[in-house]
Amino acid sequence: MSLLAKLMSPRLSNGIFNCGFLSTEAGTIARAVADVLITVVGKGGMDNFLNFTMLPTLVIVFATIVFTWFGYFSLY
Helix, strand or coil: CHHHHHHCCHHHHCCCCCHHHHHHHHHHHHHHHHHHHHHHHHCCCCCCHHHHHHHHHHHHHHHHHHHHHHHHHCCC
């Protein structure tokens, strides 16, 4: 994040909701969601813990690919 803050345009780093702040908050929210998912999956027991933690990750990866695909082609 430090490197990103040095490379981004000064126009994007003005104001309260600047790029660095928003990326930090997005990372914090992602860590909190991951902690909640691990806690929920852990309630089911340790037998299939690894399998159940990879399923939400797989869904998130596919959703990200789909949203990136649509977002990329909407730029034209």
